[in-house]
Amino acid sequence: MRRIHVMAAVIRDPAGRILIAKRPDHAHQGGLWEFPGGKLEPGEQRNVALARELREELGITVARARPLLDIHHDYPDKSIRLDVWQVDEFEGVAHGAEGQPIRWVAADDLDEYAFPEANAPIVTAARLPPRYLITPDLTDRNALFAGLQAASENGVRLVQLRQTHLDPDAYRKLADAAMEHFGSAFTWMLKGDHPPPQAGAGWHLSARQLRQFAAAGWRRTDNIAWLAASCHDEEELKLADRVGVDFVTLSPVLPTQSHPGSPSLGWERATSLLRSTNLPAYLLGGLSDSNLSQVFEAGAQGIAAIRALWLR
Numbered sequence: 001m002r003r004i005h006v007m008a009a010v011i012r013d014p015a016g017r018i019l020i021a022k023r024p025d026h027a028h029q030g031g032l033w034e035f036p037g038g039k040l041e042p043g044e045q046r047n048v049a050l051a052r053e054l055r056e057e058l059g060i061t062v063a064r065a066r067p068l069l070d071i072h073h074d075y076p077d078k079s080i081r082l083d084v085w086q087v088d089e090f091e092g093v094a095h096g097a098e099g100q101p102i103r104w105v106a107a108d109d110l111d112e113y114a115f116p117e118a119n120a121p122i123v124t125a126a127r128l129p130p131r132y133l134i135t136p137d138l139t140d141r142n143a144l145f146a147g148l149q150a151a152s153e154n155g156v157r158l159v160q161l162r163q164t165h166l167d168p169d170a171y172r173k174l175a176d177a178a179m180e181h182f183g184s185a186f187t188w189m190l191k192g193d194h195p196p197p198q199a200g201a202g203w204h205l206s207a208r209q210l211r212q213f214a215a216a217g218w219r220r221t222d223n224i225a226w227l228a229a230s231c232h233d234e235e236e237l238k239l240a241d242r243v244g245v246d247f248v249t250l251s252p253v254l255p256t257q258s259h260p261g262s263p264s265l266g267w268e269r270a271t272s273l274l275r276s277t278n279l280p281a282y283l284l285g286g287l288s289d290s291n292l293s294q295v296f297e298a299g300a301q302g303i304a305a306i307r308a309l310w311l312r
């Protein structure tokens with residue numbers, strides 16, 4: 001089956017709400033909510049097609065947009081590439097120019113709406129920020145909290161509390177204290193052999209855990225707020241999908257100070273691995289904010305980093 005290239009937009013208003021529209025009952029996947037967009041025409045540039053569709057369907061003019069997520073999905077009757085872009089600025093007032101109902105929805109409320117099957121990772125990507133901070137090992141709690149404070153002021157919203165020097169009990173106490181101290185400033189991803197006991201916390205699996213859990217036939221359960229896994233190759237990306245993670249890190253893209261001398265993927269391999277998965281993925285390894293536009297172009301959610309996102 002020929003794969004149809006579809007442009008779709010996660011459009012944000014200044015309050016951070018996202019625009020969804022209802023597909024007509026008679027259309028493919030009719031009656032479900034969608035992210036506005038439509039098919040790329042032959043020879044058309046992706047950004048041009050996106051702008052055209054949003055002008056036709058909503059009467060708005062795109063002012064700033066960038067790739068968010070690239071999905072390849074096979075419906076029984078149709079194969080699509082859903083090329084999802086985030087629109088951060090636009091001109092005009094959005095309205096259902098084709099008579100379709102539209103709604104502005106808080107990102108965290110998107111899961112209350114019924115979308116086509118291909119859209120599940122888009123709802124996740126829309127809720128995730130472009131930067132994922134992994135904490136350096138620090139024995140001094142004040143230094144750790146000061147660094148987290150600085151990261152928060154710098155706009156970091158997603159944090160993996162990685163403190164490899166702590167035993168499970170000390171780690172749990174530190175996580176409790178950090179979550180209490182920073183409240184909802186961060187979404188927390190915690191490490192460990194079991195789902196975190198802290199309400200609302202996510203769980204970040206190592207590649208070794210991912211392989212073990214997948215081999216045991218384990219699948220994520222609803223009581224885990226966010227599930228992520230560290231991946232390094234195509235096989236691990238497949239296992240991550242199989243256990244039901246929300247997102248992954250893919251590493252190492254470039255050589256890093258924390259793993260000197262170990263082989264890195266390079267941009268080309270990283271880009272082709274990203275193409276093989278529908279999961280939102282943070283590229284990790286030697287990357288900083290200055291790489292963000294290249295990272296989006298490669299099809300990733302953003303960057304994960306220790307050093308580059310730690311300001312002290």
Ligand SMILES: Nc1nc2c([nH]c(=O)n2[C@@H]2O[C@H](COP(=O)(O)OP(=O)(O)OP(=O)(O)O)[C@@H](O)[C@H]2O)c(=O)[nH]1
Nearest residue numbers: 006008028029034035036037038039078080116118119
């Ligand atoms: N626009 C859009 N299409 C989606 C989404 N999710 C999803 O599976 N699709 C599928 O992608 C394909 C593109 O749909 P479309 O109907 O918007 O294309 P279009 O605007 O060019 O419409 P037309 O050909 O009817 O004029 C459809 O098969 C649709 O089911 C989504 O969130 N937004």
Ligand SMILES: [Mg+2]
Nearest residue numbers: 036037038039
């Ligand atoms: Mg459309």
